[in-house]
Amino acid sequence: MGRVDNKVVFITGAARGQGRAHALRLASEGADIIAVDLCEDIASNGYPLATPDDLDETVRQVEKLGRRVMARRADVRDRAALKAAVDEGVAELGRLDAVVAQAGIAPLGPDRGPQAFLDAVTVDFHGVVHAVEAALPHLPDGASIVATGSIAGLIPATTDNPANGPGGLGYSFAKRQVASFVHDLATVLTARRIRVNAVHPTNVNTDMLNSEIMYQSFRPDLENPTREDALASFPATTGFGIPYVEPEDVAETVLFLVSDASQYVTGVQMRVDAGGYVKRRPQLPAF
Numbered sequence: 001m002g003r004v005d006n007k008v009v010f011i012t013g014a015a016r017g018q019g020r021a022h023a024l025r026l027a028s029e030g031a032d033i034i035a036v037d038l039c040e041d042i043a044s045n046g047y048p049l050a051t052p053d054d055l056d057e058t059v060r061q062v063e064k065l066g067r068r069v070m071a072r073r074a075d076v077r078d079r080a081a082l083k084a085a086v087d088e089g090v091a092e093l094g095r096l097d098a099v100v101a102q103a104g105i106a107p108l109g110p111d112r113g114p115q116a117f118l119d120a121v122t123v124d125f126h127g128v129v130h131a132v133e134a135a136l137p138h139l140p141d142g143a144s145i146v147a148t149g150s151i152a153g154l155i156p157a158t159t160d161n162p163a164n165g166p167g168g169l170g171y172s173f174a175k176r177q178v179a180s181f182v183h184d185l186a187t188v189l190t191a192r193r194i195r196v197n198a199v200h201p202t203n204v205n206t207d208m209l210n211s212e213i214m215y216q217s218f219r220p221d222l223e224n225p226t227r228e229d230a231l232a233s234f235p236a237t238t239g240f241g242i243p244y245v246e247p248e249d250v251a252e253t254v255l256f257l258v259s260d261a262s263q264y265v266t267g268v269q270m271r272v273d274a275g276g277y278v279k280r281r282p283q284l285p286a287f
């Protein structure tokens with residue numbers, strides 16, 4: 001018996017990184033997957049996004065685990081495309097039990113202009129709303145909605161780091177909206193026992209973190225910081241003094257939230273941050 005046997009889970013940003021890790025962990029516990037990813041770059045984002053080959057690799061690895069997967073290229077900013085992908089996935093796989101809305105970008109950089117702010121908000125926040133909108137008509141009572149925020153959305157925005165620029169502000173703004181949206185949606189869906197929870201990771205060892213713009217964000221004191229330079233700063237983000245968690249660590253929390261083990265857990269802001277939030281001694285958030 002798997003922990004999510006025969007559930008069908010719709011995952012955005014599934015081509016690589018955390019999205020792929022979630023797909024594989026859920027498949028290893030018996031789920032079938034509707035995998036969606038843009039698979040092309042966004043101009044304001046200073047590092048490459050996933051490729052069609054990455055999405056194919058997710059498909060290959062899910063199938064290797066003996067589960068079914070339907071993959072589509074779609075932009076989470078495009079409501080019609082997301083709806084079409086989910087409708088097709090449900091037609092093929094027969095049902096939908098959960099959503100993991102986690103596609104994201106971090107368009108940091110000092111010279112990227114207001115477009116970077118807007119792109120962060122439309123991908124990282126509107127993209128979550130669109131994924132939920134596309135899934136909701138298919139979700140039965142008792143379903144699970146999981147959205148990926150970030151510790152950046154739970155702590156005060158960094159306004160004094162020129163390396164982050166408008167896209168950095170857009171990122172933390174969008175992630176705050178994710179936290180707030182999850183809270184409000186959870187209240188709306190209690191009557192149907194649909195759980196809505198957020199996962200807020202610290203640094204995760206993916207392409208988003210391992211990018212030059214991220215190295216600059218962590219080492220604004222250096223002109224061309226390397227990963228080695230950034231590695232010296234990464235641990236300051238966590239309380240445990242580790243530089244990052246692995247995508248598979250976050251996938252364990254997502255598995256719990258998708259599984260029936262969390263049937264009475266809703267409206268929760270679940271931090272996978274190795275103590276980064278409590279280290280900052282913030283006020284408890286209002287929601």
Ligand SMILES: NC(=O)c1ccc[n+]([C@@H]2O[C@H](COP(=O)([O-])OP(=O)(O)OC[C@H]3O[C@@H](n4cnc5c(N)ncnc54)[C@H](O)[C@@H]3O)[C@@H](O)[C@H]2O)c1
Nearest residue numbers: 013017018038049050075076102103104150203204206208
């Ligand atoms: N890596 C970190 O340090 C970190 C920390 C906290 C939160 N997060 C969040 O975790 C989530 C997953 O990021 P990751 O770390 O796996 O990075 P990643 O860059 O490896 O994965 C992001 C995925 O989203 C896809 N994507 C981007 N824009 C899209 C769009 N418009 N439509 C569809 N797909 C799109 C990308 O192609 C990529 O496959 C994001 O929401 C990110 O903000 C990451």
